[in-house]
Amino acid sequence: KVVKPHQIGGIRFMYTCLIEAFSRYPMSDGFGCILAHSMGLGKTLQTIAFTDIYLTQLKEALNVHKVLIIVPINTLQNWLSEYQYWLPQKPTTNQSETDSPVDDECYRTFNIHHLSESHKNLKSRATVIAQWHTAGGVLLMGYEIFRLLIQRKIGSRSKNTSEHHQNRISQIQDALFNEIHL
Numbered sequence: 497k498v499v500k501p502h503q504i505g506g507i508r509f510m511y512t513c514l515i516e517a518f519s520r521y522p523m524s525d526g527f528g529c530i531l532a533h534s535m536g537l538g539k540t541l542q543t544i545a546f547t548d549i550y551l552t553q554l555k556e557a558l559n560v561h562k563v564l565i566i567v568p569i570n571t572l573q574n575w576l577s578e579y580q581y582w583l584p585q586k587p588t589t590n591q592s593e594t595d596s597p598v599d600d601e602c603y604r605t606f607n608i609h610h611l612s613e614s615h616k617n618l619k620s621r622a623t624v625i626a627q628w629h630t631a632g633g634v635l636l637m638g639y640e641i642f643r644l645l646i647q648r649k650i651g652s653r654s655k656n657t658s659e660h661h662q663n664r665i666s667q668i669q670d671a672l673f674n675e676i677h678l
Contacts, residue, residue: 499541499545502537502538503537503541503545506531506533506539506542507545507549509529510529510531510542510546511549513528513529514528514529515550515558522558522559531543540574540575540578541578544578544582544583545582547563547606551563551604551605551632551633551634552605552606561632562628562632562633562634562635563633563634563635564637564672565636565637566637567636567637568639569612569613569638569640569641572610572636572637572638575636579604579634583602583603584602584603584604585603585608586603586604586605587603606632607631607632607633608633608636609624609627609628609631609633609634609635610637611624611635611636611638612638615641618664618665618668619664621641621645622664625668625671625672626671642672645665646669646672
């Protein structure tokens with residue numbers, strides 16, 4: 497479980513693109529980045545490592561608590577598995593004092609939220625996005641769902657679109673915009 501030199505370069509690239517400098521970060525709207533390497537070079541691991549640094553080490557200094565990662569939908573389950581493998585959530589059960597001590601640094605302190613094909617309607621998608629927006633952590637979603645959510649027109653209402661539905665669209669778009677996009 498060792499990060500390779502080219503992967504460290506990828507983590508530095510994300511840091512440079514997304515944070516630039518502590519002094520400029522609060523004044524920047526952010527830029528986002530696209531990490532594109534050949535298959536098998538560790539883009540997922542690099543992103544997991546960066547989000548861990550961003551949401552734990554830099555959380556207080558930068559006042560951040562959310563990351564949005566947009567991926568091909570057919571890799572979404574793999575991303576969830578990779579987060580669990582490389583940075584599992586801390587167990588909720590208390591260890592007895594006879595158990596061997598566990599290094600807290602190997603657990604993530606943030607939640608992973610995801611929008612998948614199982615979230616078929618706007619209400620279920622809005623619920624996941626609202627939970628992420630409130631609680632923070634990482635939101636994983638596919639390109640297509642992201643495109644559909646941000647391209648919804650708020651002002652153009654059909655006879656089947658209620659005001660409540662329009663409010664959900666507005667809340668989703670507000671939560672998704674101005675986040676870090678990896």
